[in-house]
Amino acid sequence: MKKCLFVVLLFVFFKPMFAQQLVSNTLFSPVTTKQARAERYKYLVDTTIKQYLAEPLNDDNEGLWNEALWSIELIQYKNAYTKQKLTVAWSKAAQLSEYFQKNLLEATYSLYKTEFKTQVSQLMHSTNSVPVFIRCAEYVLRADSINNKTPITSLIKSKFPSDTSVGLKILQSRLSTKKHTTLPPLIDIFSREFLKNQTVVYSLQRSNRDYAGLVIIRKPDGSFVKDSDGNYFHAAQLARAITAYPFYITNGNSPQGILRWTGFGHSRLLYIGPTTNLQMVMPYESKPAVFFADSTMPDIPWQKEMYASMLPETWKNYNGIYESFFAGAMGRYDVIMHGTTIDPSFYKGQKYFPQTPSLGCLCSYEEWDTTGYRVNSNQQQIADALSGIGSNNGYVVIIDIDNKNTPVTIDEIEKYISIAQNIE
Structure with missing residues (x-):
C-alpha cells in the first residue's frame, strides 16, 4: 500500500559531499526542482496531514488516516497537533483494522520513542495478531528493555503457546541474545x-x-x-x-x-x-x-x-x-x-x-x-x-x-x- 501511495503522490507533483568525485549532471528528475519540492511539502502538510487528520477516525475513513500517518512518517512531521491526533488514534486502535494498527505502530515507532509506551503495551496484551504483537513488543522493548524482556517472554508463551512463526522465533531470539556480540575478523x-x-x-x-x-x-x-x-x-x-x-x-x-x-x-x-x-x-x-x-x-x-x-x-x-x-x-x-x-x-x-x-x-x-x-x-x-x-x-x-x-x-x-x- 505504501509503495502505491508513494507513486500516486509523486505523480501529482512534478556542497558536494560524501563522494570522491563529482558525477555528470545530465540526469533530470522533475520532483527535485525547487518548485516541485515546495509544492510537494505543502501538499503533504496541508492536505494529507492537516486535512485528513481533521476527519473523524472510524472504519469508513481509515484510508485517509493511513495516508496521513505515512506522510507524518515520511517528512518526520512532529508537533502538538500530530501528537494529539496520534493519541486519538491510539484510543481507538483496538477497534480498528490490523492494517491500520500496523501503520499506526510504524509511524509511532518512527517518531515517538517512549511517549506511547502505555498504549502500545495495552495493544500488545489484547491483540491476537502475531505481526501486530511483534511490532508492539519491539516498541516496548526499545522504550524499556530492562523491565520488559521477561514479561514479553512470558506473554509470548501464554498468548501463542503453539505458534511456530518465523517472526516470533526471531523476537524470542532477540529477547535472549546479548545486544552486542564480538564481530568476527x-x-x-x-x-x-x-x-x-x-x-x-x-x-x-x-x-x-x-x-x-x-x-x-x-x-x-x-x-x-x-x-x-x-x-x-x-x-x-x-x-x-x-x-x-x-x-x-x-x-x-x-x-x-x-x-x-x-x-x-x-x-x-x-x-x-x-x-x-x-x-x-x-x-x-x-x-x-x-x-x-x-x-x-x-x-x-x-x-x-x-x-x-x-x-x-x-x-x-x-x-x-x-x-x-x-x-x-x-x-x-x-x-x-x-x-x-x-x-x-x-x-x-x-x-x-x-x-x-x-x-x-x-x-x-x-x-x-x-x-x-x-x-x-x-x-x-x-x-x-x-x-x-x-x-x-x-x-x-x-x-x-x-x-x-x-x-x-x-x-x-x-x-x-x-x-x-x-x-x-
Missing part, C-alpha cells in the same frame, strides 16, 4: 576465498543506523577497487529505514548479511530517481539456484545450512550475518541499492542529514540542483565502479562493524583490506 570476510571469483560489494555500517556507512568493492580476483589516485574506492551509504524498525519487520532497516546482486536496474519510482540501481534478492525471495547463481541446482527448499555454507568458518556462528536469511524467511523483498530524490530538508537536524532514509533499502547520497538536474551521486559512482571492472552481478554483504556513534570512514577499514590482500 573482517579480514576473513574480505578474503579472496570468501565468495571466491565473485564481485562483492560491501556495505559497512554502524549498529546505530543513524550514522552513514561505507561501500567498498572487491573484484572477482580478490583485489579491491581503487580510484585513479590509487586509493581504495569508497562511497557513503545509509542503511537506515525511515521507520527505524529492526531488520525482520517490513520497511525496517536493511538486514545484515549476504544478498545476491542480480544486475543493474532503473526505477520508475520518482523518489528513488533515475540513477542506475543495483537489483538484489535475499534467500526465500529467490530460489537457491538464483541466489547461488547455479542453474543446475535442484528446486529445493531453503535451509539455513545452505546459506551458512557461503560463510567463512569464523563467521558461521555470528547471528548478525544471518539477518538477510531470516528477513527473507519473514517475507521481506525489494531491498535494493539505489539513489534518492527525496528532499533532504525533511531531515534537517537528524544525525544522518543530508543523507535520506528509505523503506529498508541501501540508499546512496545524491544531490540535485534547484532546476532538477543531478550534480552529485554516490550511487552513480558505485554503479560506474562496478561497470568499470566489467561486473554486472555478484553479491552485496551488509555488516554492522561496531556501535560507534560516528559515520564509517575508509581510514578505519583500509587496514583490514590491506591485511586480507596480503594473506594468500
